Amino acid sequence: MVRAVKRRNIFNRTLARRLLLRISLATGALITLAACIGFYFSYQQAYQQQVSYLVHDSNQRIERESSVFKQAEATAELLGQYFIDSYQQASQSPDVIAAVFDQWFEETEPGVHRLREAFYEGFSPDPEFFSNPYSSEFKHLSVFAGQSQYALTDERKMRIVVALKVVHRLAPSWQQLYENTHISMPENVIVHYSLNHPWGRQARADLDITRYAVVRSTLQSENPERQGAWTGLYYDLSSEQWVITYQIPVDFDGRHLGTPSHDVSLEDMLNRLIDSHESAATHVVLNNQAQLIAAPTSVIAPHEHSGIVHLEHLDNPLYTSIWDRIADTDGEQIFTIDHKDMLIIAHKIPGPDWWYITAYPLWEIQKLALLSPMRFVILSGGFFILVLVILYIFMNQQISRPLRHLSRLAHEVGNKRYEAVTQIKIEAEYQRSEIGMLVRSMQEMARSILSQQQTLEAEVDKRTAELAAANQRLENMAHMDGLTGLLNRRALHRDLQYLLNDQNAKPHAFLLVDVDFFKAYNDHYGHLDGDQVLKEICALLSHHCEGHAYRYGGEEIACIVPANDLTDAIAAAESLRNEIANVKRIHAASPLKYLTISIGVTMMQRGESANDIIQRADKFLYQAKDEGRNRVCGG
Numbered sequence: 001m002v003r004a005v006k007r008r009n010i011f012n013r014t015l016a017r018r019l020l021l022r023i024s025l026a027t028g029a030l031i032t033l034a035a036c037i038g039f040y041f042s043y044q045q046a047y048q049q050q051v052s053y054l055v056h057d058s059n060q061r062i063e064r065e066s067s068v069f070k071q072a073e074a075t076a077e078l079l080g081q082y083f084i085d086s087y088q089q090a091s092q093s094p095d096v097i098a099a100v101f102d103q104w105f106e107e108t109e110p111g112v113h114r115l116r117e118a119f120y121e122g123f124s125p126d127p128e129f130f131s132n133p134y135s136s137e138f139k140h141l142s143v144f145a146g147q148s149q150y151a152l153t154d155e156r157k158m159r160i161v162v163a164l165k166v167v168h169r170l171a172p173s174w175q176q177l178y179e180n181t182h183i184s185m186p187e188n189v190i191v192h193y194s195l196n197h198p199w200g201r202q203a204r205a206d207l208d209i210t211r212y213a214v215v216r217s218t219l220q221s222e223n224p225e226r227q228g229a230w231t232g233l234y235y236d237l238s239s240e241q242w243v244i245t246y247q248i249p250v251d252f253d254g255r256h257l258g259t260p261s262h263d264v265s266l267e268d269m270l271n272r273l274i275d276s277h278e279s280a281a282t283h284v285v286l287n288n289q290a291q292l293i294a295a296p297t298s299v300i301a302p303h304e305h306s307g308i309v310h311l312e313h314l315d316n317p318l319y320t321s322i323w324d325r326i327a328d329t330d331g332e333q334i335f336t337i338d339h340k341d342m343l344i345i346a347h348k349i350p351g352p353d354w355w356y357i358t359a360y361p362l363w364e365i366q367k368l369a370l371l372s373p374m375r376f377v378i379l380s381g382g383f384f385i386l387v388l389v390i391l392y393i394f395m396n397q398q399i400s401r402p403l404r405h406l407s408r409l410a411h412e413v414g415n416k417r418y419e420a421v422t423q424i425k426i427e428a429e430y431q432r433s434e435i436g437m438l439v440r441s442m443q444e445m446a447r448s449i450l451s452q453q454q455t456l457e458a459e460v461d462k463r464t465a466e467l468a469a470a471n472q473r474l475e476n477m478a479h480m481d482g483l484t485g486l487l488n489r490r491a492l493h494r495d496l497q498y499l500l501n502d503q504n505a506k507p508h509a510f511l512l513v514d515v516d517f518f519k520a521y522n523d524h525y526g527h528l529d530g531d532q533v534l535k536e537i538c539a540l541l542s543h544h545c546e547g548h549a550y551r552y553g554g555e556e557i558a559c560i561v562p563a564n565d566l567t568d569a570i571a572a573a574e575s576l577r578n579e580i581a582n583v584k585r586i587h588a589a590s591p592l593k594y595l596t597i598s599i600g601v602t603m604m605q606r607g608e609s610a611n612d613i614i615q616r617a618d619k620f621l622y623q624a625k626d627e628g629r630n631r632v633c634g635g
C-alpha cells in the first residue's frame with residue numbers, strides 16, 4: 001500500500017517535472033533565439049550610439065572651448081573700434097593729451113619711456129586730466145615705449161595715452177578671460193594690462209618688439225589684407241605659460257595706429273580638452289603643420305620646454321597614422337585605425353584652426369556596447385526564471401494538487417471504501433473542470449457499486465435463508481420417519497448421545513414400545529390397515545408423551561421422557577399404555593381382542609452408552625411380552 005502511494009507521488013512529481021522540463025526547453029530555446037537576435041541588433045545599435053556619443057562629446061568640447069577664441073576675436077575688434085573712436089576724438093586737441101603723457105610717463109632709460117609704476121599698483125590721477133565714470137583708479141597697467149626710429153611726437157604721445165585709456169576702460173572686464181590685453185604699436189610701443197606682472201616696466205630697455213614675428217605680422221608690409229590673426233602657440237617667459245595671441249591691426253587714414261591683442265592662456269583650455277570624461281579616450285591637439293599643441297602628459301612631458309614638437313620627432317606611430325589620414329582633409333573626420341584597434345574622431349577648432357583629435361579604443365566601445373544587450377539577456381533570463389516559477393506554482397496548483405486529490409479518491413476506491421468516495425467534496429475551483437467531471441464520474445461509479453453491492457447482499461441473504469431452510473428440511477427429513485411422521489432411529493441415537501454427554505441434563509427415562517400381535521393384525525386386516533393403525537398409535541404416543549417419540553424400527557417406538565426416577569418413568573409409560581388401550585381399537589386376531597401396546601422402561605444413567613440403555617429397555621419389553629403383553633415392565 002505504502003509503495004503504491006509512493007509510486008503515485010513519484011508519478012505526480014515526475015509528471016510536473018517533465019512538463020516543466022519540456023516547457024523550459026521549448027521556451028528556453030525560443031528565448032535564447034530571441035536573445036541572440038536581440039543581442040546582435042542591440043549590440044549594433046549600442047555600438048552606433050556609443051560612437052555618436054563620442055562624436056557629440058567631442059563636438060561639444062570644441063564648441064565650448066572655441067567660444068574663447070570667438071570671444072577673443074570679438075573683444076579685440078571691440079577694443080580696436082573703441083581705440084579708433086577715442087583716437088579720433090582725442091585728435092581734436094592732441095597737445096592737451098600729450099601733456100598728460102609727460103605727467104604719467106617717465107624716461108627710465110635713454111629713449112625709453114615707461115608708465116609710472118603707480119599705474120600698476122593703483123593710481124587715481126587728477127580729474128582735470130582724466131575722468132572715468134566707471135573707475136578713476138588706474139591699476140594693473142604698464143606701458144613700454146622703447147627706442148624707435150620714429151620721434152616721440154605729440155601724436156605718438158596722444159596715441160599712447162588714448163590706448164592707455166582704452167585699455168584701462170575695457171580690459172578689467174575681461175581679466176578672467178585672457179592672460180593679458182594689450183595694444184602694440186609699430187613704433188615699438190606696448191600698452192599692457194595684466195593682473196600677473198607689469199610687463200611694460202620689466203621689459204628690457206633695448207627690446208624691439210617689431211623684431212618679433214608676432215608683432216611683425218601686423219605691420220602693413222607683412223599683412224596687407226589687415227586681417228585679424230591668431231599667432232602660433234608660444235611659451236611666454238613672463239607669464240611662464242603656453243599662450244596664443246589674437247591680434248587685429250587697426251589703421252586710420254591709411255596709417256597703422258596699433259594692434260589690439262589678447263594673450264589667451266591655453267593651459268586650462270588644453271587641460272580641459274585632453275582631460276577626458278571617458279577615461280579610456282586619448283585627446284591630442286595638432287596644428288596644420290603636424291605640430292603637437294597638446295597631448296597626454298606621458299607623451300608631452302619629455303618635450304615640455306622644447307617649444308612646439310613636430311610629429312616627426314615624436315616617434316608615435318598612432319599619431320603619425322592619424323596625421324596621414326587627416327593631413328589633406330577638412331571638417332569632421334571619423335575613422336578607425338585597425339592595426340591599433342582605435343576609433344579616431346578629428347575636428348577642426350575654429351580660430352587657431354587646429355585639429356582636436358579623440359582616439360578611443362575600439363574594445364572600450366565594444367565593452368560599453370555589450371552592456372545594453374547584456375542587460376537585455378539578463379532581463380530576459382530573469383523574466384524566463386520568473387515565468388518558470390509562476391508556471392511551476394500554477395502546475396502544482398492546477399495539475400499536481402488535483403492529481404493527488406484523484407489519487408486519494410482512487411486509493412479509496414481500491415480499498416473498496418465506496419461510502420467514503422461518495423462523501424468526498426469536490427473543491428469549488430475544480431467543479432466545472434475535467435477534474436470535477438472525473439471526480440463526479442468516480443463518485444457515480446462508487447454509488448453504482450454500492451447499490452449493486454446492497455442488491456447482491458440482499459439476494460445472498462435471501463438465498464442463504466432459503467438454503468438454510470432447505471438444509472433444515474433435509475436435516476428434518478434425515479431424522480424423520482416417512483410413514484409415521486415421528487423422528488427416526490438416527491434422531492434417537494443423536495438425542496440419546498446429546499443427553500448422555502450433557503453434564504447439566506435433567507434425568508430422563510427411556511421407553512421402548514411394541515404393538516402387541518401386530519403381525520396378526522397385518523395378516524388379518526392387511527398391511528395398509530396395519531400402516532394406518534401404526535400411524536394412529538404413533539400420533540397418540542407423540543401427542544401424550546412429555547418428551548419425544550421416535551420410530552425405533554418396524555412396529556417398535558421409543559420415547560425419551562423427563563423422569564426423576566423409575567417410578568415416574570413407569571407412571572409415564574402406564575399413562576401412554578392406557579391412552580392406547582382406552583382407544584379400544586378392535587384387534588380380532590388378538591387374544592386380547594383390542595389393540596394394545598407393551599412397554600419396557602429404564603432410567604438413563606450418565607456414562608453409559610446408548611446401546612446399553614436400548615438393550616436394557618428391550619430386556620424389560622421382552623419381560624412385558626412374556627408376562628402377557630399390554631403391560632409395562634421396567635428397572
Ligand SMILES: Nc1nc2c(ncn2[C@@H]2O[C@H](COP(=O)(O)OP(=O)(O)OP(=O)(O)O)[C@@H](O)[C@H]2O)c(=O)[nH]1
Nearest residue numbers: 515516517518519520522526527528530531554555
Ligand atoms: N403393516 C405393517 N406391518 C409391519 C410394519 N413393520 C413391521 N410390521 C410387521 O409387524 C409384525 C411383527 O411381528 P412379530 O415381531 O412376529 O410380533 P407380533 O406379531 O407383534 O407378536 P408379539 O410382538 O410377540 O406380540 C411383522 O409381521 C411385520 O411384518 C409396518 O410398517 N407396517
